[in-house]
Structure formats: C-alpha cells, structure tokens
Amino acid sequence: MKEGARTLKVAAVQMESRNGDIAGNLERATRLAERAALEGASLILFPEFMPTGYIFSREIWDAAEPAEGQTMQWLRHTSRRLGVWLGTSYLEAQGEDFYNSFVLVDPHGSEAGKVRKRTPACAEAFFTRGEDGPHFIDCELGRIGIGICYENMLAYIPGKLCSRSIDLMLMPHSAPSPMPNPLFPASAVAAFNRVLKEMAPFYASMLGVPAVFANKCGPWVSPMPGLPFLTQTSSFPGLSAIADSDGTVKAQLEDEEGVIASEVALDPARKTGSCAARRGRWALKVPFATNLWRVMEVAGGFYYRLSRERRRRAAEVSSLSLP
Helix, strand or coil: CCCCCEEEEEEEEECCCCCCCHHHHHHHHHHHHHHHHHCCCCEEECCCCCCCCCCCCHHHHHHCECCCCHHHHHHHHHHHHHCCEEEEEEEEEECCEEEEEEEEECCCCCEEEEEECCCCCHHHHHCCCCCCCCCEEEECCEEEEECCHHHHHECHHHHHHHHCCCCEEEEECCCCCCCCECCECHHHHHHHHHHHHHHHHHHHHHHCCCEEEECCEEEEEEEECCEEEEEEEEEEECCCEEECCCCCEEEECCCCCEEEEEEEEECHHHCCCCCCCCECCECCCCCHHHHHHHHHHHHHHHHHHHCHHHHHHHHHHHCCCCC
C-alpha cells in the first residue's frame, strides 16, 4: 500500500422492506447486519427508506418518525452491539415537514452525521421536502460522500463530491424498475436497470474512491398521484454493488435478498480530482423517458407546499419522542 492508503471492509445489504412495517423491517435488517458483521464488515450500508417502505401515497406518512424514533434507536443499539458503522435513510418528520434523511452511526452508537435528500424523485415530491446541504459526513473513517438514490443520476452530485475530496461514497437506493408503458417501453426499463448496475463503478472510476451501492429487492406496487386509475406494478431489481477505488467491481448481487462484503482501498493517490462532463441535468446517460419525471417533481412540489394535511401530520409526528 502507498503512504496514506488504507483498507476498509464494507458491506451492502439488499433487502425487501414492507410499507409502514418499521418494526418488521428493522427485525429483518438486524439479521442481515449480523451476517455482514460476521463477514468482517466494519461499515454496513442499508437501502434508502429501509425501515419506511416505498409508496407514492399519503400512506407513506404513516411510517414517518421523529428524529429519535425507532430507526435511530435501532441504529444506535445495533451499531454498539456489533461494533460497526451503520447507515440508512428513513422518513423523518421535523416541524411541519417530511424529509428523506440518511444517518450514519459509529460503532459507539453516536450519530456521525446526517444528510437529507435534496431532490425528491418523480412522485416523491408530493410527500417529502428536499433540502440542499453538504452531501458528506466527516468522521473517523474520513470524509464520506452520500448520494441518495435519484440524486446519483443528477449532475450536481459529482461536482459536490469531487470538490470536497471525499474518501468513500455511500449510495443508498430505493429504486424500483419503472413499469413498462408507451412512454417508458421495455427497452427504456432495461436501460434504466443498466444504469443502476453500473452506478457504483461509474462513481468509483470517476472520483477514484470506493463506492457502495445498496438497493432494495422484492415487489413494488404503488398508486400514482393524480392518476387514480393507474397502479404501478413492478419490482426492485436489486443490483447492489461494491466497487473499489480503481473502478473494479468487487461484489454484486442480482435481485435476491442478501449481503455482500469486500475490502476496498482508500488511497489518496487514486483520487482523480475531476468529474465527468455533465449531460444537461444528468450525471450519466439515462433513458430519455426519465426526463418526464421532472413534470411529476414540479407538480408534486406545488401539492406538497399547499398541503395542510402534510403540515398537520408532520407536526404531530415530530412532537413525539420515544423513551
């Protein structure tokens, strides 16, 4: 190893999470975290909204939590018990708003840092508020870059992370395959899944740092806001991966539930100091039909801002605390 370089064993957990079943999802996550720890992982990444589930309806607010709710208690307890770093995102209620908040907890059970999703994807915008903040966490492991699902497709994330000279990138996802339709044909669905499969090596090669990508698996069924007769019926394709700082894929899953763990090199000499050229709004090539999501994002933003129910329900949840 070159001077200043070091290794770290990381793990990505790929799992199904059921809508609103926070306790059940955390129970299943416990078993998978234990597996990763037994494989020697020091840092374990879970998917976006692992405890929350994923649905485009007000039902998702039923799974919202205050800042120190079930998920934070689970992260603190499990990290201490296993002696590992743990990270996932959950639906956090603060004041009159709902946020998609990623939290990294250290082996002592202390919160190392929190990053909120800046750009809610497609119909997520009806139910969560984005927050523009630093997309990195400084901790004993180094500077950890965080890209939450859809953000990793957008052009601003590479620039943010490159300018901050991150040492490792974590990418929690809750990304289902789009349901084929005339605007999003089967070929576009296949192209979207390829983007997910190539996400970790793309960022690892571009930035010269290891990248850990954790996505969900299992079925996905959801209504679409404003389209009462359309139900999205698809699945999460998984494809969770670990890529080393030279872009080599060290481990990757298909669509099954499981854990992958691998040792990666955090080597300052491999950092590129540059990022790929922008593709307009996008960081990498995506199916053209993905541009249509912007319409839902704009409509969702108006709905969210005007929603009295959102303000009431968020305030109710954020006022709760667990003993």
